[in-house]
Amino acid sequence: MSTTEYAEIFAEVKVILERFVDVSEKIDEETELINDLDLDSLRVMEIVQEVEDTFDISFPLNELSSIRTVKDFVLQVQQEIKA
Amino acid sequence: MGFFKKLSTIAHARKELAKLGIDPFNVEIEEILSPATARIAGREVLLAGTNNYLGLTFDPRCIEAACKATRTEGTGTTGSRMANGTFAGHRALEQELAAFYGCSTAIVFSTGFVANLGMISTLTVPGDTILIDGDSHASIYDGCRMSGANIIRFRHNNAADLDKRLCRLGDQSKKALVIIEGIYSMLGDRAPLADIVALKKKYGFWLMVDEAHSLGVLGQKGRGLVEEVDCLDDVDFIVGTFSKSLGAIGGFCVSNHPELDLVRYASRSYVFTASPSPATIASVRQALQLLASGDELRERLWRNAHHLYDGLVHLGFRLGPDPTPVVAVYMGSKEETLLCWKQLFEQGVYVNLVLPPAAPDGTSLLRCSVSAAHTVEQIETILSKFSSLKKP
Numbered sequence: 001m002s003t004t005e006y007a008e009i010f011a012e013v014k015v016i017l018e019r020f021v022d023v024s025e026k027i028d029e030e031t032e033l034i035n036d037l038d039l040d041s042l043r044v045m046e047i048v049q050e051v052e053d054t055f056d057i058s059f060p061l062n063e064l065s066s067i068r069t070v071k072d073f074v075l076q077v078q079q080e081i082k083a
Numbered sequence: 084m085g086f087f088k089k090l091s092t093i094a095h096a097r098k099e100l101a102k103l104g105i106d107p108f109n110v111e112i113e114e115i116l117s118p119a120t121a122r123i124a125g126r127e128v129l130l131a132g133t134n135n136y137l138g139l140t141f142d143p144r145c146i147e148a149a150c151k152a153t154r155t156e157g158t159g160t161t162g163s164r165m166a167n168g169t170f171a172g173h174r175a176l177e178q179e180l181a182a183f184y185g186c187s188t189a190i191v192f193s194t195g196f197v198a199n200l201g202m203i204s205t206l207t208v209p210g211d212t213i214l215i216d217g218d219s220h221a222s223i224y225d226g227c228r229m230s231g232a233n234i235i236r237f238r239h240n241n242a243a244d245l246d247k248r249l250c251r252l253g254d255q256s257k258k259a260l261v262i263i264e265g266i267y268s269m270l271g272d273r274a275p276l277a278d279i280v281a282l283k284k285k286y287g288f289w290l291m292v293d294e295a296h297s298l299g300v301l302g303q304k305g306r307g308l309v310e311e312v313d314c315l316d317d318v319d320f321i322v323g324t325f326s327k328s329l330g331a332i333g334g335f336c337v338s339n340h341p342e343l344d345l346v347r348y349a350s351r352s353y354v355f356t357a358s359p360s361p362a363t364i365a366s367v368r369q370a371l372q373l374l375a376s377g378d379e380l381r382e383r384l385w386r387n388a389h390h391l392y393d394g395l396v397h398l399g400f401r402l403g404p405d406p407t408p409v410v411a412v413y414m415g416s417k418e419e420t421l422l423c424w425k426q427l428f429e430q431g432v433y434v435n436l437v438l439p440p441a442a443p444d445g446t447s448l449l450r451c452s453v454s455a456a457h458t459v460e461q462i463e464t465i466l467s468k469f470s471s472l473k474k475p
Contacts, residue, residue: 042440048236056251058248059235
């Protein structure tokens with residue numbers, strides 16, 4: 001997948017994340033989902049559902065443990081789109 | 084702090100509770116007086132949060148069966164069935180459970196939690212796919228995690244959402260395991276089982292139903308949602324617990340797949356834990372007989388459930404969507420809900436406090452569970468205490 005497609009996914013994911021967190025939080029690739037955005041497990045599940053619907057993918061929950069940053073999340077979404 | 088650092092949020096939450104002068108997750112029962120009452124902090128409290136649906140914990144026949152088994156077989160098995168042997172009662176209970184459901188095979192586990200861990204983590208391996216309802220019990224989530232399989236969560240009780248996720252799986256869907264619950268423990272709502280069975284016919288997946296809160300509650304003979312919806316033959320695995328309607332502790336799985344019997348040799352949760360004690364097995368066998376012939380108990384349970392549900396609706400509370408013996412009352416903020424719980428408790432009524440993330444959608448709940456053992460007057464007392472609460 002090209003860099004442009006990564007950027008498109010990032011932009012969509014960022015919009016979704018902004019709906020779930022304090023808008024004053026600046027979200028970039030290195031933002032950490034738990035430590036920086038203070039998301040609890042329930043919120044993370046809701047975000048995953050939104051992302052699944054947006055990209056028409058199913059995101060296995062077992063992949064979540066390896067995701068720390070927004071970039072990790074976007075790369076995993078990219079992988080699920082390709083699968 | 085070391086390893087304990089991760090528990091600092093819990094330490095903080097406990098300090099906040101201490102400021103309110105309550106400890107809702109650590110209630111000490113000084114004396115249990117009956118299935119519906121206990122002495123707590125020196126006074127009698129009406130219990131409305133025990134999952135003791137049929138009220139069998141004090142049934143004299145169950146107590147006598149447990150006493151007799153203890154006298155003749157001892158207090159415990161002191162090990163697993165693999166290492167220490169199967170007692171006659173273990174085998175008899177499995178045969179009786181299989182006969183109760185009209186299934187070929189049954190396995191008894193040491194708890195309901197362990198039944199889910201053992202079944203899910205043994206049936207599936209990395210590379211398999213499990214689809215679970217978003218509101219699934221922790222034992223289902225943990226069993227899935229232990230299996231290493233891909234875990235896909237669908238929106239609670241939303242068959243259309245499950246359909247969408249199965250469709251995305253393509254050919255893999257026929258090898259997937261879908262897990263749902265008969266009655267969900269927090270909101271008390273039933274799974275849309277008929278719709279999910281229709282999806283099973285479309286996609287060919289394997290289906291497991293956890294009847295922990297619906298055994299003894301739903302169905303003409305108390306066999307749960309699978310009986311109520313008349314789809315016993317469409318479900319691959321039924322998992323359940325002895326700790327609610329059957330008034331003891333333990334878990335089980337029944338199936339018409341004879342290969343289920345092989346699970347016991349591969350399930351670490353079965354092989355490496357002590358088997359249920361003779362007293363437990365004996366009281367469960369007795370309770371199962373009462374449950375199977377317990378139309379009157381179920382009628383009383385449902386009369387009480389409707390009485391409480393309708394009464395709370397009349398008082399203006401927002402409740403879970405389905406009137407069942409699990410009655411979930413939506414409250415306001417976490418702080419308001421804590422204070423309401425405290426008020427009920429001080430007025431002599433014990434219900435379950437459910438705070439996020441245990442409660443769905445970030446809500447806070449006061450969860451009641453109704454028993455056949457509650458009297459009409461006791462249900463009226465619960466309603467009267469709720470009527471004095473400040474509604475959200």
